[in-house]
Amino acid sequence: MSILDGLETGQVLAERTFSLSRDTLVRYAGASGDFNPIHYRDDVAASVGLPGVLAHGMLTMGVAAQPVVDWLDGRGWVSDYQVRFTRPVVVDPVDGAELTVVATVGAIDDAGARIDLTVSYAGSTVLGKAQVRVTPLG
Amino acid sequence: MNPELTERDFASVAPYLVGREKVREFARAVLATAPLHHDVEAARAAGFADVVAPPTFPIVVAEATLQQLLAEPDAGIDFSRVVHGDQRFTYSRPVVAGDELTATLRVTSIKSLGGNSMITSETTMVDAAGEHVVTSISTLVVRGDDS
Numbered sequence: 001m002s003i004l005d006g007l008e009t010g011q012v013l014a015e016r017t018f019s020l021s022r023d024t025l026v027r028y029a030g031a032s033g034d035f036n037p038i039h040y041r042d043d044v045a046a047s048v049g050l051p052g053v054l055a056h057g058m059l060t061m062g063v064a065a066q067p068v069v070d071w072l073d074g075r076g077w078v079s080d081y082q083v084r085f086t087r088p089v090v091v092d093p094v095d096g097a098e099l100t101v102v103a104t105v106g107a108i109d110d111a112g113a114r115i116d117l118t119v120s121y122a123g124s125t126v127l128g129k130a131q132v133r134v135t136p137l138g
Numbered sequence: 139m140n141p142e143l144t145e146r147d148f149a150s151v152a153p154y155l156v157g158r159e160k161v162r163e164f165a166r167a168v169l170a171t172a173p174l175h176h177d178v179e180a181a182r183a184a185g186f187a188d189v190v191a192p193p194t195f196p197i198v199v200a201e202a203t204l205q206q207l208l209a210e211p212d213a214g215i216d217f218s219r220v221v222h223g224d225q226r227f228t229y230s231r232p233v234v235a236g237d238e239l240t241a242t243l244r245v246t247s248i249k250s251l252g253g254n255s256m257i258t259s260e261t262t263m264v265d266a267a268g269e270h271v272v273t274s275i276s277t278l279v280v281r282g283d284d285s
Contacts, residue, residue: 031167062168074184
């Protein structure tokens with residue numbers, strides 16, 4: 001059965017909350033090779049006028065795709081993924097930051113579907129035009 | 139920023155061999171728990187040769203090409219003023235462990251907007267057979283003095 005069967009525009013595929021902590025940022029820095037200190041040093045973040053240590057935009061982008069990948073469950077793959085970084089995610093040293101991801105079917109065609117992501121933190125969206133193109137396997 | 143960057147030919151960076159443990163490490167880092175990122179048998183059952191890299195993994199490979207851009211002596215890009223504006227990955231097929239990816243950078247546009255400069259680059263990645271796998275498209279915003 002194709003992932004496209006029964007899919008409807010506007011349908012919410014998944015809604016998930018992810019907790020980011022400073023540990024998450026350090027782990028992402030190591031795995032990605034992005035060691036910009038604004039992602040782990042409060043003093044450096046403050047010195048360049050930031051409200052605090054920020055999550056890597058690419059970490060937010062990476063995490064935000066997971067509800068779609070989990071929904072696909074090996075029945076399809078992500079053939080295109082784009083985002084615009086519109087607001088920073090400040091990660092508190094004690095409380096961290098909570099990201100909420102809502103994945104909604106944006107459009108369907110013969111070859112696949114466009115899934116739109118709404119990614120928010122502290123009540124505001126942090127990614128714009130966050131779109132995942134999914135292509136069925138087989 | 140130097141507008142002539144769009145006409146420049148950048149050399150391909152040394153081939154990047156996608157390792158199975160690197161895929162697992164990157165997957166853990168983006169909180170990706172789907173079995174096909176971690177479990178070889180699950181990936182093979184879905185039709186892939188080995189564990190599948192998460193959708194944003196190619197940024198690790200693209201990073202080396204972006205460093206090439208920032209290192210251009212006449213680029214006029216102050217790294218401390220750079221923020222990531224947008225990002226896109228356009229795939230011909232998923233990246234799997236065992237892939238050897240060769241990445242080549244091209245600057246596609248340079249614009250000025252309200253004192254900021256925006257530089258868009260494409261990093262094209264091909265496999266060992268020379269077939270296209272994925273293109274990473276990044277826009278970096280270089281903040282002006284006032285922002």
